[in-house]
Amino acid sequence: MDTLSYATLEKIGYEGYVLPKDAPEKVLQFGEGNFLRAFVDRFFDLGNEATGWNGKICMVQPISGNYGFADGINAQDDLYTVLVRGKQDGETVDESRLISSCSRCVNPYRAEDYAEIMKLAASDDLEIIVSNTTEAGIAYDDSCKADDQPPASFPAKLAQVLHTRWAAGKPGVIVLSCELIDHNGAELLRIVKQHVADWGWEDEFAAWLEDDCTFCTTLVDTIVPGRIRDAEEAARVAERLGYDDPFLAVREPFQMWGIQGDESLKEKLPFTKAEIPGVFVTPDVTPYKKRKVRILNGSHTCFVPGAWLAGFDIVRDCMHDDVVRGFMNQMLYGECIPTLAADLDVEDCKAFAAAVQNRFDNPFIDHQLLSICLNSTAKWRARDLPTLKDYVASEGKLPRCLSTSLATLIAFYTTGLTGREADGLHLRRADGAAYVAQDDAFVLDFYADHASDSDADLVHAVLTNEQMWGEDLTQLAGLEEFVASMLSVVRTQGAKAAYAAALAE
Secondary structure, three states, X not given: OOEOOHHHHHXXXXXXXXXXOOOOEEEEEEOOOHHHXXXXXXXXXXXXXXXXXXXXXXXXXXXXXXXXXXXXXXXXXXXXXXXXXXXXXXXXXXXXXXXXXXXXXXXOOOHHHHHHHHHHHOOOOOOEEEEOOOHHHOOOOOOOOOOOOOOOOHHHHHHHHHHHHHHOOOOOOEEEEOOOOOOHHHHHHHHHHHHHHHOOOOXXXXXXXXXXXXXXXXXXXXXXXXXXXXXXXXXXXXXXXXXXXXXXXXXXXXXXXXXXOOHHHHOOOHHHHOOOOOEEEEOOOHHHHHXXXXXXXXXXXXXXXXXXHOOOOEHHHHOOOHHHHHHHHHHHHHHHXXXXXXXXXXXXXXXXXXXXXXXXXXXXXOOEHHHHOOOHHHHHHHHOHHHHHHHHHHHXXXXXXXXXXHHHHHHHOOOOOOEEEOOEEEEXXXXXXXXXXXXXXHHHHHHHHOOOOOHHHXXXXXXXXXXXXXXXXXXXXXXXXXXXXHXXXXXXXXXXXXXXXXXXX
């Protein structure tokens, strides 16, 4: 079977949408991973088809090495396929789309490619710069110099690109930062300006950055598992498509890309102008971040440690158990969403929560519970503790599900503890399955040190550990007693029984 390329598409008589190979490069993208290709670049492809924007994306490898990726995807004309697989509105979705929005992938650590990036920086066609260089990518590195070719960090590379563009007398660009940090666009601009100051570059350039360029804070949300790992399934998909595609990427149906900006920005982005579902421009993405963290991430952290103790291994199976799913839904609809009413539309939050259940029930993704449990202490503090406190403040009582989740979290770190090793706490659940709890060293050391405590003493020690929670949780009336009682249920009857008890009020 032929590998995907423009020639292959012509050979098989492909009739779907394909952007011409010689369309102008209007986007410079730092990053070439599965997320950008399956999410962002797919949106540009949809926007091209819907609006006739006719823009290609030049991908830039963010780190050195991995020369094979650029060479490989360039060999197939930077065409690739995205499979959208999962559940939406209760129905199974399994769709494919050929993505033709990318023009090439360059590696800035090759001298000829670095020169090509600077050539594109000064191009009349360039309008947008996109990035997803991981959370660590937006960081200041004082070792980067103005004449490095290239500098090590992404913000320093971006500073060079923008300075080259300014020096060529070209207009400013829109910068869409997709890294998963708060205020990503504003933080990226701050670091770029720090390099400008360090390198003694012109005040006029600094003013151009502020006045002519638009650094957007964005919020992205979708799950991209990546490639199909089962060889037989991959072969079936290739047969269905009519070509071989080693760069095929799989993602779920749910999508959200909130971009902070004004109405004029909406008209400049092809995918927002096309009004593609899940993509929007808003004056402030903060409420949507709160919705995502508390509903999506908060529900994961709330039910998963206890579900693991109850004998479950993947998220999807939890959604087919009445008690675990009921526990999650009661936490979402009865405890979490009421606390969001001041900032967000309640019906919108309910729709988002319904989508979360569809996402967790994805038949194509075996999302391991133990992978979600990594660093659960900090996750519970960031995702669930604020909801618990807000609920207490508004309702004058404890939220039973969120409080129970704290008991199951303590049980997760202490059930069948056999030792503290370099890789984490070695434990064993009731059915004999061994697992390793991984977290900050101080958390692991704490549970190892308190292994012989009675349940009551353990709960008191956990709740008064201000390093874990930033405060003394025993000050929340009744929480210590409730958590201790639920931990006793977990120890004697199992985590699932504790979930049932939380629902039995």
